[in-house]
Amino acid sequence: xxxxxxxxxxxxxxxxxxxxxxxxxxxxxxxxxxxxxxxxxxxxxxxxxxxxxxxxxxxxxxxxxxxx
Numbered sequence: 001x002x003x004x005x006x007x008x009x010x011x012x013x014x015x016x017x018x019x020x021x022x023x024x025x026x027x028x029x030x031x032x033x034x035x036x037x038x039x040x041x042x043x044x045x046x047x048x049x050x051x052x053x054x055x056x057x058x059x060x061x062x063x064x065x066x067x068x
Contacts, residue, residue: 037065 036056044052060066 036060037063 035052036059
């Protein structure tokens with residue numbers, strides 16, 4: 001016979017500890033996603049932005065972001 005634990009057996013106020021490296025990885029991922037999808041010269045000079053655009057051109061389209 002199988003027993004099922006009731007929902008009240010699980011404490012609802014337990015804190016979840018997120019390691020510092022996970023927050024750093026999340027920040028890096030958001031920053032990288034910005035560069036791949038949106039950077040068109042807001043942070044970089046025109047020649048550098050054009051080079052970044054060409055470098056990430058196919059990744060933009062693979063993510064469904066229009067760039068033209």
